[in-house]
Amino acid sequence: MKASAESSRLRILLLLSRGDLTVTDLTEILAQSQPRVSRHLKLLMEAQLVERYQEGSWAFFRLSDVESSREFVNGIVGRVDPNDPTVERDLERLAAVKGRRAERAAAYFRASAASWDQIRSLHVPDGAVEAALLELVGDAPFQSMLDLGTGTGRLLELFAPLYRRGVGIDLSREMLSVARANLDNADVAHAQVRQGDIYAPPVERDAFDLVTMHQVLHFLDEPGQAIREAARLLRPAGRLVIVDFAPHGLEFLREKHAHARLGFSDLQIGNWLAESGLEFEATRSFAPADDEGLTVKLWLGRDQRLLIANDDEARREIA
Numbered sequence: 001m002k003a004s005a006e007s008s009r010l011r012i013l014l015l016l017s018r019g020d021l022t023v024t025d026l027t028e029i030l031a032q033s034q035p036r037v038s039r040h041l042k043l044l045m046e047a048q049l050v051e052r053y054q055e056g057s058w059a060f061f062r063l064s065d066v067e068s069s070r071e072f073v074n075g076i077v078g079r080v081d082p083n084d085p086t087v088e089r090d091l092e093r094l095a096a097v098k099g100r101r102a103e104r105a106a107a108y109f110r111a112s113a114a115s116w117d118q119i120r121s122l123h124v125p126d127g128a129v130e131a132a133l134l135e136l137v138g139d140a141p142f143q144s145m146l147d148l149g150t151g152t153g154r155l156l157e158l159f160a161p162l163y164r165r166g167v168g169i170d171l172s173r174e175m176l177s178v179a180r181a182n183l184d185n186a187d188v189a190h191a192q193v194r195q196g197d198i199y200a201p202p203v204e205r206d207a208f209d210l211v212t213m214h215q216v217l218h219f220l221d222e223p224g225q226a227i228r229e230a231a232r233l234l235r236p237a238g239r240l241v242i243v244d245f246a247p248h249g250l251e252f253l254r255e256k257h258a259h260a261r262l263g264f265s266d267l268q269i270g271n272w273l274a275e276s277g278l279e280f281e282a283t284r285s286f287a288p289a290d291d292e293g294l295t296v297k298l299w300l301g302r303d304q305r306l307l308i309a310n311d312d313e314a315r316r317e318i319a
Helices: 007-016 023-030 034-046 067-077 085-120 126-137 154-158 173-185 223-232 252-257 266-275 305-318
Strands: 050-055 058-063 142-148 163-170 191-195 208-214 234-245 278-286 296-303
Touching (some): 007 050, 007 058, 007 067, 023 058, 050 191, 058 067, 163 173, 163 208, 266 296
Parallel strands (some): 142 163
Antiparallel strands (some): 050 058, 234 296, 278 296
16 A cells, blocks of 8 residues: 555556556656656565566566555555546556557557468358357456467457456467557556567466467467466366367468468367367367368367366265
8 A cells, every 4th residue: 555655656557447558658648757667666576566678688677476466556546536637647647658559559550460361261261250259258357368379369358248367378479469559449447468488478378268369370380388388377176268270181281381280170279288188079060161271160168177076066965
């Protein structure tokens, strides 16, 4: 409470509740010197209200991932008067910072759009797959979601009404810029994206109710290893949803678009899920309009620890 009570630090917490920011961003918004802003951030980190993470040469700051700390901060910033002149100015400058982010992201997206459009033309529209994802996951709210290889951040946006905390991981700084801009535009403030390796995600284990991997596995040399790592991040009874292509013979995707694998069979995914300790619970298939296209597949695996514990309890009661 002492750390958050100082006016500048309270302003920082309010700003970080709207998304991750760099020291340069905060210096511009608060109109304070970099050493002063860095000092405030240091005190907030010591109080475990704020965390720092590196993304290339950039250092970003975010609200703590610890649930109790996040609830404390949300309780404080929720009582700040949005009509306060200082708060209004801060939010106006924040909007300008996010606007520049969006411009940079749009430029990168335009440069890459042609290759993405070529691949999209080979399979069913994204809307059909997203509708199936929502049906598969259901409408019951849950605590936390992790999107591995988040790309544009679309799945974080899609499931935003269901989770309390969302995290997206991607190795590409350019894609992270796109994801931040998209989440800002969708007003999704309870999700963060950060740079990280899908084989060693910079997040805690046993922490997520839903982990998603959307069109990621075909880029990987070791997809089974990535699934095993994803499984370790699930809470008991948590779910892993994979979206990718069924086996196909379109070699140009390997040659021109860096696809390391030309699709996956149900047997392959099922074996990897089983090796990871997950139950293969469901699958969906979306065939293309013609024989030359790509079939999109959805696979759902579930952590069995809670199910096993419930079975053991039932057997004890019978005995």
